[in-house]
Amino acid sequence: MSILNNIKALKEVFWINPKYENFDNVKDSLEVSKEDVLDAEKRLNRFAPYIKSVFPETASSGGIIESPIAKIPNMKKRMENDLDKKILGELLVKLDSNLPIAGSIKARGGIYEVLKHAETLAIKKDMLSVEDDYSIINSDRFRDFYSDYTIQVGSTGNLGLSIGIMSAKLGFKVKVHMSSDAKQWKKDLLRSKGVEVIEYASDYSKAVEEGRKLSDMDPKSYFIDDENSKDLFMGYAVAALRLKVQLEDMNVIVDEKHPLYVYLPCGVGGGPGGVSYGLKLVYGDNVHCFFAEPTHSPAMLLGLVTGLHSKICVQDYGIDNKTEADGLAVGRPSSFVGKTMERLLSGAYTIDDDRLYKLLKNLVDEEQIYLEPSALAGFMGPVYVSSREEAKYLENATHICWATGGSLVPKEFMKKYYEKGKMLNIKRAI
DSSP: OHHHHHHHTTOOOEEEOTTOOOHHHHGGGSSOOHHHHHHHHHHHHHHHHHHHHHOGGGGGGTTOOOOOEEEOHHHHHHHHHHHTOOOOSEEEEEEGGGOTTTSBTHHHHHHHHHHHHHHHHHHHTTSOOTTSOGGGGSSHHHHHHHTTOEEEEEESSHHHHHHHHHHHHHTOEEEEEEOTTSOHHHHHHHHHTTOEEEEOSSOHHHHHHHHHHHHHTOTTEEEEOTTTOHHHHHHHHHHHHHHHHHHHHTTOOOBTTBOEEEEEEOSSSHHHHHHHHHHHHHHGGGEEEEEEEETTOOHHHHHHHHSOGGGOOGGGGTOOOOOSOGGGOOSSOOHHHHHHHTTTOOEEEEEOHHHHHHHHHHHHHHHOOOOOGGGGGGGGHHHHHHTSGGGGGOTTOEEEEEEOBOTTSOHHHHHHHHHHHHHOOOOOOO
């Protein structure tokens, strides 16, 4: 297969999923349902009074953790000029980089699973009922109760931040097992919140494996498994219900004649998989989702192209899994997400690190939006899709690049990212 040869050669590739089916043909065979997503939304609403009471930055939203969406016409023009390709339709960015508390898409799934676990423990001990005002959780009584329990997770960075910050705030002991790809500032931030950070010289999969083993040895420890967690998936999926309201407020139409294209940076798959599933629930066949991965970490793409999912890793193809996009530095994809999305995902593509930095610099110049490198992976999607023969039908389309992280990046690091982007001159053909 030529695409496998190109992936192995670390070339940028664009792949259309041959197994894609209409949503109605697939939805009843999946492990997750619309009811699961609606249940997750209700739980987040129950916790809103607590979130508002402990994180003042959420006061204006009433304790709802949500991000803005924005049109980026100047960036669209810049990309068209730099790449000599017209982007058909309107270009928007979903700024999960600005999500309160954790500053990344992981504030959705990671925080949701922590909250669900906290709720389950408290209800089991008759300390809480779903009819209560959850602001009562902001008390020494609850913090003392949770301090008897531990939450653990394996992470390349952002998931660890979301789970560490939320768990510590509730009162849990927290252990975050971090791979060699994790940025030092993320480790430092976690430690400043009272989180125990355990570092590994190997990659993400090893950190998860060791974290799971240690957690299993402690009956009062709960391991949040980014590779297989249905709860994480549900937390991410709630984003689609909220996006629908935002698009309606912007008078953005999504129907058969006005398709929606969404491009999501992908690591192990939970975040983009959950968001994509939620979007399918909301928009059905009128939305088309694409995953974006670094050329050096194309784990999900390999799993989907071969059909092997978690039974294959990038190292099997001699790929080193070394990328500056730390949140995407995953060598083996989630089997749960791969199997869930294999008939729902429209396609996937890879992007090299240099292009990420160039896009980062241009987005600052054109829109004054600052993202971490991995969050720029989605931005090539509209160019690829608009370059296809079928693209003449896309004049009424809306493209959303999902910006997955960046607001917590220290200014000195963001400046280095920007300066690196300035040094690059990338105009390679698509």
